Amino acid sequence: MDIQDERRRLLEDESGDQNPTGLLSEQDAYLSKVKNRKLYLATLASVLGPMSFGFVLGYSSPAIPELMKISNPRLRLDDEEASWFGSIVTVGAAVGGLLGGWMVERIGRKLSLMLCALPFVFGFTIIIAAQNIWMFYVGRLLTGLASGVTSLVVPLYISETAHEKVRGMLGSCVQLMVVLGIMGVYLAGLFMDWRWLAICCSLPPTLLLVSMCFMPETPRYLLSRRKRREAEEVLRFLRGPDAPVEWECARIEEAFEEQGSSFHLFDLKDPSIYKPLMIGVMLMAFQQMTGINAIMFYAENIFKQANFQNSALASVIVALIQVVFTAIAALIMDKAGRKILLTISGVAMMISTMTFGIYFYLMSKPPTTSSPLDIQTAAGAEPHADLTWLALASMAIFISGFAIGWGPIPWLIMSEVIPSRVRGFASAAVVLTNWGMAFIVTKTFQNMMDGLTSAGTFWLFSCMCALNIVFTIVVIPETKGKTLEQIEAIFRGTSGP
Structure with a gap:
């Protein structure tokens, strides 16, 4: 029996009398049994990364005016230093994009996402403890590095865990959380100084690290590593107990066979x-x-x-x-x-x-x-x-x-x-x-x-x-x-x- 026959048999077994006339396609019959609650939880955990990214992008706007007027001469920024304080993030993010491409293939989507929380936290910790302007630069570079990894890993994680009915909505949450992070740091900047603002910015990546411990790896990554049993367990977690996840596994495996590994x-x-x-x-x-x-x-x-x-x-x-x-x-x-x-x-x-x-x-x-x-x-x-x-x-x-x-x-x-x-x-x-x-x-x-x-x-x-x-x-x-x-x-x- 080939993969196509196995998929049809699984759908027929699961659908039973719900589709006696064959009006539903295999895909529709499968999606009718899917429950999204845990998929939404996994997405919510992962988009704490883009929120952290938004906090990094937004931090310079309220922080720079204060740092240009601060009494401590070792921390005071001039125009050129303020420009670097804002723009050095893009340098770190470009490097982070390259690093993220290597990480997702070597260690997977989940672990890459968890590890990128560390430079977020370390970067803001260095800013909080800064004794000179170079510590600001190092902190911003690290948070930029984490932002670059995040901007690559999170869209992949969501696209590989979500199904086609909600993938567009969940994928758009990446940019939504970025702008929410920017707005959040702007609002916090109305009431906090630059040091407390950095402490506030370190909270989302900390939550990201903790919450992703309880979330799964993506099924497509597991199947690419020939781990079908683990992939089926992940799909049961993401799709609910009633969905015939063996059918989705077979569909993904067939695509892998056609394109090569x-x-x-x-x-x-x-x-x-x-x-x-x-x-x-x-x-x-x-x-x-x-x-x-x-x-x-x-x-x-x-x-x-x-x-x-x-x-x-x-x-x-x-x-x-x-x-x-x-x-x-x-x-x-x-x-x-x-x-x-x-x-x-x-x-x-x-x-x-x-x-x-x-x-x-x-x-x-x-x-x-x-x-x-x-x-x-x-x-x-x-x-x-x-x-x-x-x-x-x-x-x-x-x-x-x-x-x-x-x-x-x-x-x-x-x-x-x-x-x-x-x-x-x-x-x-x-x-x-x-x-x-x-x-x-x-x-x-x-x-x-x-x-x-x-x-x-x-x-x-x-x-x-x-x-x-x-x-x-x-x-x-x-x-x-x-x-x-x-x-x-x-x-x-x-x-x-």
Whole structure:
């Protein structure tokens, strides 16, 4: 009896009289018996990693202003040191992405996730105990390293434990927890100094380490290591006692047999490998080229023009918008689909960045300005005060659009389309692209402002958003409702199992 016959027999045995006419497919019959409670628990434990990641990203915003005014000269930051305090995280995260790709293949998804909690905690502990600025740098580098590992491992863990009916919603929780972490540290920063804030930031990774002790390894990783009995036990934990998990095991094993078990660099010539890899890489590149960092760069100045004198409170408002729309994306992801949300997101960002360019163009005339720094001075001039609503509306639309599509979905699709046997290598390449592009865009932003003016820079971002839309429509496959094995079969040019 081959695997296909075994799967049908298992489904018939389990379904009994519930499907006498064969109206339900094998997949639907299986999913009708699945219970999600423990799957949600496993996801909740794993997304403490992205929450820790969000705390790292958000920590610099409330901490830097205080550290630039602190009385202790050994800890006081100047402008250059503050810049490194904020940006060195991206360097650590890029290294963490490479390290995470090696870890997930060698020691598994669960243990990788548990171990990445340690540099989070150690990094914040060094910041708490800092006696000089170099201790700040080391602490931020360690927390960045942990963030890079987390950004790779958690999407893989969720995609390999979740089933197709809820994978989109649960996968979107990665970005949701990141923005929740950012908002949480912004809120805490209103009431805590930098040292107590670092103590607060060390709590989520501590909870991550403890809670993951009680969660399972992913069934696909176990099956890739020929541990079928352990994989079935994990699936019973994740799917509930009534689901015929032997059927799902057989389905995954069949996919492994079709694609082979080992990966070599020569395999990159295979369209089933390089096509999903290029989709993941391009998604991350386009995500950073939308201009999200530029919008955040101008956020504080725009809020000041609108008489929001408390910039810390303004940051909380921005983070709240991100949380609300990322939550909306998570709720509708498995109904609307990935492509439609990416398209809507791209259109919203294209319109808002185009409008931002118009805003800065109008702000620069009159008076005539000779440098981008003068634009910010001109932006506060009385003749243009009535244009503040345009900037605020553009920023709100952009952040909402990013949060509903191009924020969470690239990470979700990365975890869905990359084949099992190349997940470590390909995911590392995709995460490295994300952090590398974030570093490049951030470092060249002022050069673009100098060469293209503020208006020209935002119009360039608008063109990038237009390319995002074309790329989404033409290249990206819809993965809604498909198993990971069916998605792999699309790139192999075969029918799904």
